[in-house]
Amino acid sequence: xxWFRDHLWETWLGAAILLGxxxxxxxxxxxxxxxxxxxxxxxxxxxxxxxxxxALGAAGVALACLTLVRPSLVRRVHDGxxxxxxxxxxxxxxxxxxxxxxxxxxxxxxxxGEIWTASPYDGDSSILPGQAVEVLEIRGATAYxxxxxELEN
Numbered sequence: 001x002x003w004f005r006d007h008l009w010e011t012w013l014g015a016a017i018l019l020g021x022x023x024x025x026x027x028x029x030x031x032x033x034x035x036x037x038x039x040x041x042x043x044x045x046x047x048x049x050x051x052x053x054x055a056l057g058a059a060g061v062a063l064a065c066l067t068l069v070r071p072s073l074v075r076r077v078h079d080g081x082x083x084x085x086x087x088x089x090x091x092x093x094x095x096x097x098x099x100x101x102x103x104x105x106x107x108x109x110x111x112x113g114e115i116w117t118a119s120p121y122d123g124d125s126s127i128l129p130g131q132a133v134e135v136l137e138i139r140g141a142t143a144y145x146x147x148x149x150e151l152e153n
Contacts, residue, residue, distance in 0.1 A: 101120055
């Protein structure tokens with residue numbers, strides 16, 4: 001115990017390093033805030049302040065970081081831009097009918113440079129070749145579309 005008392009700044013530094021390494025495994029940013037508190041305790045020891053002041057300073061900095069800094073960091077890290085991947089990015093795009101679409105027979109549309117099987121979204125309308133359509137939903141490999149002229153009415 002005498003070594004810790006005689007080398008208190010090294011103890012604070014060791015605690016900060018251990019907490020920093022543990023944070024790499026948790027990725028919750030809680031241990032990182034406590035490690036910053038340990039760095040504050042180390043700084044207060046290097047200034048020659050007593051252990052009680054060091055402990056209170058470390059606790060205060062850790063608490064301040066947990067309440068003030070961590071929430072904005074968590075938002076920034078975890079709430080990045082939403083990426084639309086796969087078929088979801090095609091919803092809302094327009095395509096061109098290449099083969100007639102009816103409620104009874106699916107047809108084909110050219111959408112984003114590819115040919116897709118398409119059915120009418122409402123189930124019973126007919127859309128002729130050459131007509132522009134908007135994709136409202138994709139289920140499996142079938143795009144459910146509505147004619148753009150119907151959207152304008």
